[in-house]
Amino acid sequence: MALDIVIMAAGKGTRMKSSLPKVLHKLAGRSLLQHVLDTAATLGADRIITITGHGAELVEAAVQAPHLQFVRQMPQLGTGHAVQQAVPALHAEGITLILNGDVPLIRAETARALVEACDGTRLALLTIDLADAAGYGRIVREGDSVRAIVEHKDATPAQREIREVYTGMMAVPTGLLKRWLSQLKNDNVQGEYYLTDIVAMAVADQVAVVAAQPVAEVEVLGVNSPVQLAELERLHQRALAVRFMDAGVRLADPARFDVRGTLTCGTDVEVDVNCVFEGDVSLGDGVRIGANCVIRNARIAANAVIHPFTHIDGEALGVKVGTGSLIGPFARLRPGADLGNDVHIGNFVEVKNSTLANGAKANHLAYLGDATVGERVNYGAGSITANYDGANKHRTVIEADVHVGSNSVLVAPVKLGAGATIGGGSTITKDVPAGALAVARGKQVVLEGWPRPVKKK
Ligand code: UD1
Ligand code: MG
Numbered sequence: 174m175a176l177d178i179v180i181m182a183a184g185k186g187t188r189m190k191s192s193l194p195k196v197l198h199k200l201a202g203r204s205l206l207q208h209v210l211d212t213a214a215t216l217g218a219d220r221i222i223t224i225t226g227h228g229a230e231l232v233e234a235a236v237q238a239p240h241l242q243f244v245r246q247m248p249q250l251g252t253g254h255a256v257q258q259a260v261p262a263l264h265a266e267g268i269t270l271i272l273n274g275d276v277p278l279i280r281a282e283t284a285r286a287l288v289e290a291c292d293g294t295r296l297a298l299l300t301i302d303l304a305d306a307a308g309y310g311r312i313v314r315e316g317d318s319v320r321a322i323v324e325h326k327d328a329t330p331a332q333r334e335i336r337e338v339y340t341g342m343m344a345v346p347t348g349l350l351k352r353w354l355s356q357l358k359n360d361n362v363q364g365e366y367y368l369t370d371i372v373a374m375a376v377a378d379q380v381a382v383v384a385a386q387p388v389a390e391v392e393v394l395g396v397n398s399p400v401q402l403a404e405l406e407r408l409h410q411r412a413l414a415v416r417f418m419d420a421g422v423r424l425a426d427p428a429r430f431d432v433r434g435t436l437t438c439g440t441d442v443e444v445d446v447n448c449v450f451e452g453d454v455s456l457g458d459g460v461r462i463g464a465n466c467v468i469r470n471a472r473i474a475a476n477a478v479i480h481p482f483t484h485i486d487g488e489a490l491g492v493k494v495g496t497g498s499l500i501g502p503f504a505r506l507r508p509g510a511d512l513g514n515d516v517h518i519g520n521f522v523e524v525k526n527s528t529l530a531n532g533a534k535a536n537h538l539a540y541l542g543d544a545t546v547g548e549r550v551n552y553g554a555g556s557i558t559a560n561y562d563g564a565n566k567h568r569t570v571i572e573a574d575v576h577v578g579s580n581s582v583l584v585a586p587v588k589l590g591a592g593a594t595i596g597g598g599s600t601i602t603k604d605v606p607a608g609a610l611a612v613a614r615g616k617q618v619v620l621e622g623w624p625r626p627v628k629k630k
Contacts, residue, residue, distance in 0.1 A: 174293050175267030177347060178218045179259045182206050182274030183226025183246040188398040194228030195396065196274040197235050200406055201413075202433025202451055205396055208277035210238035215281045216270070216288070222259045223274065251365030252341075253357040256350070266348050268293055271368070273341045276395045278409060283387045284342075291344035295381040296372065298322070299342040301393055309338035310369050312384065319382040322369035326362040337384075339369060340393035349380060425464075439475065452487070463501065471506070474514070480504075495531070513548075527558075530573070542566075543585065547573035553597065555580040572607065 186195025196206035203211070206223070213221050219240060225232045226246045233243045246258045256271060263269055268291050270284060283299070290297035298319065300312050310322040311332050322339045323332050345353075353371040361367060375382050387393050391412070396402045407428075414427035422438045424430050429446040436450045439458035448462050451469035456462070460473050463481035470487030473479065473494040480501030485492050490508035494500060498516040509526035512518070516529045519536035527544040535541060537554035543566050544558050556577050558569040567585035571577065575589045578597030589595065590607030599613040 175264040175347070176216065176218045176288065177220045177222065177263050177267065177269045178213045178216065178272060179256055179263075179269055180206070180209055180213065180221065180223045180272045180274050181252060181255050181341075182232060183224045183229075183249050183255055184275070185227040185249075186275070186397065189396075189402075190399075194232050197228070197232060198396065198402055199433075200277050200396070200402065201409055201431075204235060205277040206232065206274040207236050209272050209274055209279065210236055210241065212279055212281050212284065213272065214238045216284055218270070219264065219267075220262060222262045224255045224258055226255075251359065251363070252368035253354060253366035253370060256368055257354045257357070257366070260351055260354060263347050263351070266293075266346075268344055269347045269350050270344045271342060273395060275397070276341060276393060278394065278405065279342065279392045280388060283385075283392055287342065287344045287385050290383050290385045291346065293346050295383050296346070296349070296375040297344040298372070298382065298384050299340045299387060299393065300337050300384040301340055301386055301390060302336045303338055303390075304336070306333075306336050306338045311335040312337040312339060319372065319384055320376055321373040322367075324361065324363070324367060324369065340387070341395065342393070343368075345371070346380075349375070349378070434469075445481070457496070466501075474498075485510075490526070541569075544569040544571060544583075546571045547575065547591065549574050551576045553577050553579035553581060553595075557582055559584045 182196045189195050189198060197204045200208060221238050221241045223243050224246050225243050226249045229245050242262060244258045244262055246255050268288055270288055272279060287297050287299050308325050310324050311328055312319055313321045313323055313332060353374045356374060357366045357370055359366050372382055391408050394405055396405060410431055411427060413432050414424055414430050417438060418424055421440055423443045425445045430444060431449045434452040437455045439456060441459045442456045443461045445462060445464040447465045449467045453470055454468050455472045457473060457475035459476040462479045465481050466479050466483045468485045471485045471492040474496040476496055477494045477498045483501035483504045485506040488508040492506045492510045494512050495514040495516060497514055498512050500518045503520040504518045505523045507525035510524040511528040513529060513531040515532050517534040517536055518524060521538045522535045523540050525542045527541045527546060529546040530548040532549040533546045535552035539552055540557040542558050543560040550571050559582050560566050569583045569585045570588040572589060572591035574592045577595045580598045581595050582600045584602045587601055588604045590605055592608045593605045594610045595601060596612030599611060601611060601613055605611040
């Protein structure tokens with residue numbers, strides 16, 4: 174049976190008080206709408222139709238999914254009016270699943286259960302019992318059977334006592350949906366075309382109306398304000414943290430742990446407080462991450478230790494840290510930093526687009542950019558590669574076992590041969606042969622017994 178998914182995302186989100194359309198606000202690093210689309214993409218739908226309106230151009234440019242099409246709703250005259258806009262894009266028959274762009278954590282299993290409950294013949298509503306149902310459409314039942322949804326603003330005091338509410342998600346036989354939508358009226362308190370009015374139409378047409386419930390309440394929580402967004406973020410992060418801990422990851426504090434992307438962890442991984450993982454990050458067996466690290470798009474191999482306050486950002490190129498390497502505290506690894514095994518990068522050292530072979534060390538206050546660094550190189554404190562001439566970038570090649578003395582400037586392009594030594598404070602502009610000592614600084618002058626000038630009286 175054909176499955177179409179309609180995602181409503183035309184609303185303004187006034188209470189966000191933001192110039193960004195509500196559905197583009199981010200939860201765990203992904204827009205609210207993208208969460209819904211990613212889940213929708215797993216349901217095997219033939220078409221995913223997203224209704225846009227407020228900020229339509231921004232929304233349409235920001236999200237993606239297979240079989241995705243956009244339908245615009247201008248102006249926005251209610252949820253029924255929204256789905257009416259999608260009618261031409263729907264199959265003639267089959268099932269239409271309706272989701273909300275601002276309810277990001279709906280699970281695929283719940284959506285699938287809703288589609289199964291519909292089975293192409295029934296109107297299936299996702300409902301939940303809430304302690305505080307204010308603002309929601311109430312599920313009105315007679316005996317066990319659902320008779321109608323009454324919007325909060327249209328409800329009688331007795332109906333407002335009902336705790337079972339409509340979550341905004343339903344699965345409907347597509348042929349019937351089209352017929353019912355064409356009969357909607359807006360004679361209600363808000364003067365809107367309510368999608369929820371199709372429930373009473375189904376009852377009148379003797380079509381069965383069934384209700385399914387989500388596995389967890391978090392699945393149906395919508396975002397209308399910055400406070401709700403932050404609350405949902407914490408609930409989501411808490412659930413992720415529990416999942417990592419259940420897999421054996423030791424988190425110092427699950428409340429101070431944020432994953433905004435995909436994190437994979439080996440065994441015996443430890444993460445101290447206030448760490449943020451973004452994009453695609455993998456941590457090998459026995460990796461330890463100190464407090465206050467931000468790590469994005471990086472692969473960190475087994476037993477590496479990332480000391481506190483380290484910032485790793487692989488951007489598009491990625492960062493690699495080899496087995497047993499020690500990074501930080503206060504280190505910065507930028508795109509294309511590719512570190513071998515047992516590499517040491519110490520405090521206030523920045524590495525960009527450089528490979529460091531096994532056992533290389535840069536322990537203090539240094540910059541390595543566009544460099545190829547051999548095994549066991551010792552790169553002294555305060556040294557930098559001058560890789561940029563104001564127009565182009567050039568490479569610095571430092572072969573195995575080179576010692577670069579403190580406070581050296583290596584003006585690229587330049588090559589230091591294997592085992593060479595650079596005297597501290599040198600500015601190296603020419604290649605240095607293997608095994609040589611290069612010193613490139615003013616010679617020390619000593620004037621014995623030199624009288625220091627004194628102030629004239
Ligand atoms: C809706 C339901 C209510 C349910 C609640 C759950 C209706 C009439 N009411 O109420 O029963 O309990 O959701 O959260 O459906 N939208 C459009 N175009 C429009 C209007 C809305 O795309 O013209 C989108 C909004 O962006 C949002 C969703 O539809 O994603 C729901 O709209 P909203 O205004 O929040 O509906 P509620 O009044 O909360
Ligand atoms: Mg709402």
